[in-house]
Amino acid sequence: EVVMTQSPATLSVSPGERATLSCRASQSINSNLAWYQQKPGQAPRLLVYGASTRATGIPARFSGSGSGTEFTLTISSLQSEDCAVYYCQQYNDWRPLAFGGGTKVEIK
Amino acid sequence: QVHLVQSGPEVKKPGASVKVSCKASGYSFTGHYLHWVRQAPGQGLEWMGYINIDSGGTHSSQKFQARVTMTRDTSITTAYLELTRLRSDDTAIYYCARDREITMTLDYWGQGTLVTVSS
Numbered sequence: 001e002v003v004m005t006q007s008p009a010t011l012s013v014s015p016g017e018r019a020t021l022s023c024r025a026s027q028s029i030n031s032n033l034a035w036y037q038q039k040p041g042q043a044p045r046l047l048v049y050g051a052s053t054r055a056t057g058i059p060a061r062f063s064g065s066g067s068g069t070e071f072t073l074t075i076s077s078l079q080s081e082d083c084a085v086y087y088c089q090q091y092n093d094w095r096p097l098a099f100g101g102g103t104k105v106e107i108k
Numbered sequence: 109q110v111h112l113v114q115s116g117p118e119v120k121k122p123g124a125s126v127k128v129s130c131k132a133s134g135y136s137f138t139g140h141y142l143h144w145v146r147q148a149p150g151q152g153l154e155w156m157g158y159i160n161i162d163s164g165g166t167h168s169s170q171k172f173q174a175r176v177t178m179t180r181d182t183s184i185t186t187a188y189l190e191l192t193r194l195r196s197d198d199t200a201i202y203y204c205a206r207d208r209e210i211t212m213t214l215d216y217w218g219q220g221t222l223v224t225v226s227s
Contacts, residue, residue: 034213036153043203043217044145044153055215087153091212096169097143097155 002026002090006100012108019075021103023088028068032092035064035073038102039084047086048073075105083107110134112204112218119224125192128221130204137185138162141207143214144178144189146200154200158207159187194225 003026013019023033031051036044046055048064051071061076075082088100115129130142144156157168159178166178177190187204202221205214 032212036214038153043220044205044214045217046208046213046215049208049211049213089153089213094212095167096171097212099153099155102152 001096002029002093002098004088004090004098004100006086006088006103008103009101010104010106012106013075013078014108015080016077017108019078019082019105021073021075021086021105023066023071023073023100025069025071025090025092029090029092031067032090033064033066033071034089034091035062036087036089037082037084038087044087078105078107080107110206110216112206112216114202114204114218114221117222117224119226120194122195122225122227124194124225125190126194126223127188127190128202128204128223130187130189130218132185132187132206135206138182141210142178142180142187143205143207144176145203145205145214147203147220148197148200151200156189156202158212161187191223194223196225199223199225 005024007022033051035048038044052064063074065072085102085104087102111133113131118126138161141158143158159166168176175192180187204218206216208215
């Protein structure tokens with residue numbers, strides 16, 4: 001079973017600055033990683049799949065990178081509407097699908 | 109436009125069962141798997157399983173295998189999750205989510221159904 005670990009738990013970033021979120025897999029998952037954004041009281045939204053492909057309608061300031069066991073989601077210039085919890089999800093081994101514990105991004 | 113609309117909140121006693129529905133519209137219902145994910149209060153996301161809407165075949169996480177049943181009714185484009193022998197730690201928001209082209213990534217989500225288990 002693949003275990004996903006995200007860091008940091010909370011990230012405080014000034015508006016317009018870069019936010020860098022990390023996700024680590026307990027074993028290689030190739031590029032089979034997705035990122036989701038969840039705002040308070042809302043369902044998650046797919047941001048990135050295939051480690052680096054933005055989903056439909058996702059702004060270009062969101063970018064994903066990595067392969068194997070180490071992955072990064074970068075928000076190039078943080079906007080107030082980006083305050084949310086971000087989850088990574090592996091789908092290389094879907095028995096079971098696994099999410100990371102989440103990183104909360106807040107405005108400094 | 110893709111929409112997944114779930115049934116309303118439920119309050120159940122320990123030991124009871126709950127059945128949550130997920131009504132799909134705006135896409136070919138049989139062309140996509142449907143997943144179920146839950147989120148306990150203040151916690152992260154937990155995958156429960158998926159149903160192949162076309163065949164009706166299912167696969168669930170080992171954690172829930174003995175207690176969960178996923179079904180669908182293609183005539184009304186609705187999927188269902190039933191969870192039996194409820195415990196207090198089953199209190200959570202239950203989401204249905206569409207699989208993006210059988211990739212195990214989840215591109216559209218329902219609004220969630222709060223299930224509260226309390227005596």
